[in-house]
Amino acid sequence: MHLAVLLLVSALSGATLALDNGEMRVPPMGWLAWERFRCDIDCAHDPKNCISEDLFIDMADRLSEDGWRELGYVYVNIDDCWSSMKRDEKGRLQADPKRFPGGIHKLARYMHDRGLKLGLYGDLGTHTCGGYPGTTLDKIELDAQTLADWEVDMFKFDGCYSNATEQAKGYPLMSKALNATGRPIGYSCSWPAYQGGLPPKVNYTQLGEICNLWRNYGDIQDSWDSVLNIIDWFFENQEVLAPAAGPGKWNDPDMLIAGDFGLSMDQSRAQMALWAIMAAPLFMSNDLRTISSGARSILQNKMAISINQDAMGIQGRRIVKEKNGIDVSWRPLSNNASALVFFSRRNDMPYRYQTTLGKLNYTAGSYKIYDVFTEKTTTLKDTTGFVVSVNPTGVVMWHVSAPAKRNLRQFYKGGRLQGFAFGNDDENVVPHAFL
Numbered sequence: 001m002h003l004a005v006l007l008l009v010s011a012l013s014g015a016t017l018a019l020d021n022g023e024m025r026v027p028p029m030g031w032l033a034w035e036r037f038r039c040d041i042d043c044a045h046d047p048k049n050c051i052s053e054d055l056f057i058d059m060a061d062r063l064s065e066d067g068w069r070e071l072g073y074v075y076v077n078i079d080d081c082w083s084s085m086k087r088d089e090k091g092r093l094q095a096d097p098k099r100f101p102g103g104i105h106k107l108a109r110y111m112h113d114r115g116l117k118l119g120l121y122g123d124l125g126t127h128t129c130g131g132y133p134g135t136t137l138d139k140i141e142l143d144a145q146t147l148a149d150w151e152v153d154m155f156k157f158d159g160c161y162s163n164a165t166e167q168a169k170g171y172p173l174m175s176k177a178l179n180a181t182g183r184p185i186g187y188s189c190s191w192p193a194y195q196g197g198l199p200p201k202v203n204y205t206q207l208g209e210i211c212n213l214w215r216n217y218g219d220i221q222d223s224w225d226s227v228l229n230i231i232d233w234f235f236e237n238q239e240v241l242a243p244a245a246g247p248g249k250w251n252d253p254d255m256l257i258a259g260d261f262g263l264s265m266d267q268s269r270a271q272m273a274l275w276a277i278m279a280a281p282l283f284m285s286n287d288l289r290t291i292s293s294g295a296r297s298i299l300q301n302k303m304a305i306s307i308n309q310d311a312m313g314i315q316g317r318r319i320v321k322e323k324n325g326i327d328v329s330w331r332p333l334s335n336n337a338s339a340l341v342f343f344s345r346r347n348d349m350p351y352r353y354q355t356t357l358g359k360l361n362y363t364a365g366s367y368k369i370y371d372v373f374t375e376k377t378t379t380l381k382d383t384t385g386f387v388v389s390v391n392p393t394g395v396v397m398w399h400v401s402a403p404a405k406r407n408l409r410q411f412y413k414g415g416r417l418q419g420f421a422f423g424n425d426d427e428n429v430v431p432h433a434f435l
């Protein structure tokens with residue numbers, strides 16, 4: 001009921017015009033093979049890590065058994081190097097028969113049986129980036145139909161080996177072709193990344209109408225340098241990028257790499273926090289079979305996820321860039337709440353950053369603060385000076401809401417104390433789950 005009203009309101013307001021497939025009203029979450037497993041097809045020597053159906057089955061098992069699915073991580077996405085080098089006798093794409101003996105359709109069924117979804121990769125052009133068969137303009141309808149026949153739920157359409165003219169035709173055509181199959185398939189477009197990510201070459205209004213998400217920028221690698229480079233590009237271009245995002249249409253700064261080899265725990269928290277602030281898709285690319293408990297708890301942080309998944313779908317922005325190396329980013333959330341991230345670019349030691357909520361544009365009043373990673377709460381007035389200690393290349397992340405009013409009352413049922421309840425007029429409380 002609520003959802004229906006929300007959809008109606010957003011449809012009427014026209015403010016959230018997006019690809020009309022009803023998909024991805026909040027940023028999609030799941031797992032994607034590429035950054036961690038690349039194009040390892042050497043199953044003879046590396047059976048556990050090669051791109052094969054076993055790998056995706058393993059990840060699906062981990063997502064459904066280790067608490068990920070319940071948090072929203074539902075996509076299991078195959079990337080490049082899944083297909084046979086040849087199309088079949090009817091011209092259709094087909095999976096490599098040795099590495100995917102059951103085929104893609106069976107894998108999709110495996111996901112669906114577990115409440116998960118399957119994503120697949122293709123490429124507009126003669127070849128994929130890894131040299132596998134691509135989708136030329138004449139093959140778009142056929143390939144869209146094949147995806148639907150296989151019950152695929154999401155499609156990443158890369159852009160290697162095509163030129164700007166072909167891309168301008170192919171990306172909208174694929175959008176139409178996917179819609180025409182009648183199967184809702186989330187559509188991820190790499191188009192802007194191939195055109196420099198910025199207007200006038202990139203038309204974000206059009207992208208929002210034809211794609212559910214899009215890669216704007218280069219590939220993430222397993223290093224802090226790479227993450228920082230992406231952070232910088234997205235925040236430097238936020239005036240162009242933030243207005244493009246909304247329910248059903250998201251900027252994609254690429255995968256989460258917490259749990260791999262390149263990031264410290266502080267850097268992993270920084271990536272998670274800033275991806276949440278940016279309303280970015282949350283696709284992990286790591287090995288869920290061996291992930292450390294530290295990385296797992298960062299990626300499974302409920303408040304960071306709920307900030308990322310906020311229903312208004314407004315992409316946050318950097319609001320302060322201090323000379324001392326501290327950046328502050330802010331994202332407005334439903335129910336007059338918001339999120340703040342204090343991010344340190346420093347390399348020396350924890351920095352004690354002093355400010356007030358008033359200086360960060362909060363209006364007069366008293367606010368409830370929930371620290372996303374330490375889980376501590378406190379109350380602050382807009383005028384109260386406070387200090388946050390931010391580790392080098394790390395973050396402090398806050399959920400900020402109006403405090404519970406003083407009508408907090410205990411309630412009794414059958415004479416026994418049941419718990420606490422807030423008055424009905426009180427919308428701006430920290431979600432109870434997080435207290």
Ligand code: GLA
Nearest residue numbers: 034079080128129130158219
């Ligand atoms: C491009 C994409 C990556 C990945 C590879 C696969 O580089 O940007 O995300 O899909 O191709 O070859």
